[in-house]
Amino acid sequence: xxxxxxxxxxxxxxxxxxxxxxxxxxxxxxxxxxxxxxxxxxxxxxxxxxxxxxxxxxxxxxxxxxxxxxxxxxxxxxxxxxxxxxxxxxxxxxxxxxxxxxxxxxxxxxxxxxxxxxxxxxxxxxxxxxxxxxxxxxxxxxxxxxxx
Amino acid sequence: xxxxxxxxxxxxxxxxxxxxxxxxxxxxxxxxxxxxxxxxxxxxxxxxxxxxxxxxxxxxxxxxxxxxxxxxxxxxxxxxxxxxxxxxxxxxxxxxxxxxxxxxxxxxxxxxxxxxxxxxxxxxxxx
Numbered sequence: 001x002x003x004x005x006x007x008x009x010x011x012x013x014x015x016x017x018x019x020x021x022x023x024x025x026x027x028x029x030x031x032x033x034x035x036x037x038x039x040x041x042x043x044x045x046x047x048x049x050x051x052x053x054x055x056x057x058x059x060x061x062x063x064x065x066x067x068x069x070x071x072x073x074x075x076x077x078x079x080x081x082x083x084x085x086x087x088x089x090x091x092x093x094x095x096x097x098x099x100x101x102x103x104x105x106x107x108x109x110x111x112x113x114x115x116x117x118x119x120x121x122x123x124x125x126x127x128x129x130x131x132x133x134x135x136x137x138x139x140x141x142x143x144x145x146x147x148x
Numbered sequence: 149x150x151x152x153x154x155x156x157x158x159x160x161x162x163x164x165x166x167x168x169x170x171x172x173x174x175x176x177x178x179x180x181x182x183x184x185x186x187x188x189x190x191x192x193x194x195x196x197x198x199x200x201x202x203x204x205x206x207x208x209x210x211x212x213x214x215x216x217x218x219x220x221x222x223x224x225x226x227x228x229x230x231x232x233x234x235x236x237x238x239x240x241x242x243x244x245x246x247x248x249x250x251x252x253x254x255x256x257x258x259x260x261x262x263x264x265x266x267x268x269x270x271x272x273x274x275x
Contacts, residue, residue, distance in 0.1 A: 006167075006174040013178030020181075053182045055175075072168060072222055073175035076182055125180050128239060132174045135250050139170055142257050143163070147264045 003140065005072070010133040012056065012075030017126040019078055020051045024119045031110045034098045043098055046108040048084035053077065084109055151267070159260040161220075165192040166253040168220050173246050176237050184234035187242075189225035 002008075027048050030036065036046030056077040057063070065071035086109045094103030169190045179185040228236040 006171045009171065009174040009178050016178075053179075055179045055182050055185045070220070070222060072171040073179075073188065075175060075178045121181065125177075128177050128180065128243065131243070132177050132246060135246050136170055136174060138250060139167070139253050142254055143167075146257055146261050148261065 006136040007133060007140075009073070009075035010129045010136065012077065013129040014126060014133070016051070016053055016076050016078050017122055017129065020122040021119065021126075023049050023051050023081060024115050024122065027110050028112065028115050030108060031112055033108055034096070034105060036108065045088045045106045046110070048086075048108065048110045050082050050084055052079045052082055054079045155263055156260065159256055159263065161192075162256045163253070163260070165190065165220050166249055166256060168222070169245070169249050170253070172222060173242055173249065176242050177239070177246075180235070180237045180239055180242075182235060185237065186235075187225045187228065187237045188222055191221045191223055 030046040033046040035043040037044040053076050056074040057071065059074065063071075088106040088109055090104040091107050092103055093099055093105045096105045099105045169192075172188045172190050176187050225236075228238055230236045
């Protein structure tokens with residue numbers, strides 16, 4: 001446990017929050033991308049990506065501290081960026097170059113509404129973590145003044 | 149009569165509690181969107197009066213003084229409502245705890261600071 005522990009906790013959350021926003025912006029940017037991946041000579045539509053996070057406390061010192069009821073955790077870490085495997089939306093557009101024989105085009109499984117809700121959630125938690133960061137900084141500055 | 153009474157020790161414990169609490173709150177808020185994360189809390193006041201005394205059969209035996217750090221205990225907070233993703237961080241509660249903890253830390257830091265200042269006055273003989 002260092003004096004910057006709480007700052008590091010908030011910083012890890014800020015990094016994770018920014019990555020979430022990056023992934024959301026990528027999803028929004030590719031909302032109409034029909035050529036996401038080239039598989040077996042055929043174009044597959046872009047697949048929505050989701051960030052999965054996990055509480056970061058796998059280190060040995062932390063496990064030991066947890067056994068002694070002293071562990072406060074090490075913030076959050078991003079485990080992976082996964083693809084959403086829900087089916088692609090089929091839109092009838094016979095004139096589209098990527099249309100199949102029946103005239104349907106496979107569109108990405110990105111729902112702009114869902115992405116906007118996720119974006120607002122990510123923004124709010126980012127703001128909350130900035131507040132915590134400033135609070136921790138204030139406490140550290142205050143403890144430097146002890147004895148003055 | 150001791151120069152350093154128990155005050156500084158008590159205040160040190162209070163500062164330790166407050167900084168551990170700050171770390172716990174920052175960890176909870178960092179994991180506000182983490183699935184299956186369970187919020188943590190720090191217990192201090194309840195533990196303070198329950199210090200264990202060593203059962204000494206000889207005067208040479210050493211007291212359990214090393215257990216000072218155990219007065220702060222990190223526990224999983226219970227009795228909260230769970231979100232659909234198994235996370236039970238209550239962001240409103242965490243933010244108010246954060247504000248409360250800031251004021252508490254500032255108050256304790258002020259106290260310990262003025263304690264040192266009054267000691268300084270004593271050492272200088274009131275000059």
